[in-house]
Amino acid sequence: MPTDNTRKINHLLAPFSFLYGLGVRCRNQLFDWGLLPTEQFPVPVLCIGNLTVGGTGKTPHTEYLIRLLQPTYRIAVLSRGYKRKTKGFILADGQSTSWQIGDEPLQMKRKFPMVTVAVDADRRNGIKRLLALPEKERPEVILLDDAFQHRYVTPSFSILLTAYDRLFRWDKLLPVGLLREPISGKRRADVVVVTKCKPDLKPIEYRIIEEDMHLVAHQKVFFTEISYDELIPVFGNHKNRMHLSDIRANDTCVVVSGIASPGSFYDEIRKYPGKVLSIQFPDHHDFSLQDVKKIKTTLDLIKSERKLLIVTEKDAARLVDNKLVPEEWKDNLFYLPIRIKFDLDKGAEFDDMILKHITTFYKNNIYR
Secondary structure (H helix, E strand, O other): OOOHHHHHHHHHHHHHHHHHHHHHHHHHHHHHOOOOOOEOOOOOEEEEEEOEOOOOOHHHHHHHHHHHHOOOOOEEEEEOOOOOOOOOOEEOOOOOOHHHHOHHHHHHHHHOOOOEEEEOOOHHHHHHHHHOOOOOOOOOEEEEEOOOOOOOEOOOEEEEEEEOOEOHHHOOEOOOOOEOOOHHHHHHOOEEEEEOOOOOOOHHHHHHHHHHHOOOOOOEEEEEEEEEOOEEEOOOOOOOOEOHHHOOOOEEEEEEEOOOOOHHHHHHHHOOOOEEEEEEOOOOOOOOHHHHHHHHHHHHOOOOOEEEEEEEHHHHHHHOOOOOOOHHHHHHEEEEOEEEEEHHHOHHHHHHHHHHHHHHHHHHOOOO
């Protein structure tokens, strides 16, 4: 329940939220009326996005689509490259760093080296640059990461994500809440995916959430939850993996996160034996010398025989190129990869829908 203090702050911020919402509504209306330009492209463009600021699991859902489509199609992922220190269009390669392309694109490029990954804040320009690649490299499907509000591109298919613990239906516009645009923006989605669901949800809870969304007939709703892989070394040989069940009762895990919603990450590690100490930083955090010292101080105070330093996969993308990481950490620094799985045995239905969309797109030769 919100405290009296929170209510007072929200009351003070309400006029700013109203003005922000007014501006976004006007912008969307200009696109709807065709007064602001939007562009379609001759390849399927699948948009993965949300109505809120961060924390809905866009990257693991994008990776799910990569795994689904990569065996059949040449895939390109186009992202803004949030918090990168560069500008314009950049095509990622094996030497790219998070400084150049951002942590999430780097994570995907390292995990799927054969997939084309590019960054460009101007998604129209980014798509045009991708389609100008040599024929054997030109993508047959483009995944737009976090582009639901980038309306200068009209995607052929839109996937809207909303986290179970903060459904857009009950959220408020910035700065009172976390909504980037009004809830009415949901109408642009072909599919809504409720992410980060609890594994013990009852059938009636799924139905209540779906009904509360007030979606139109053609919009499908799916539910996903997070599953965790083995711990993988940030440095060194990825064959030296370690299962969370290998953590012993006399071990201490220092768990560091720089993501928007780390709750489930911490909860997963706490399921296993061993003491857990958590250090949390803001989303997309760049680790500074002061941060390294803070983590080192925590490690130095631990008396356990074995100390494990565990980070998220997104944090690992930033740490792997960070020259401030001490050498003595590298043998015991791991990241915990995540995947998504569909609830209610609906994974095959989702897969079929995506594959059918792409097949139909090319069959109809829509924009050529």
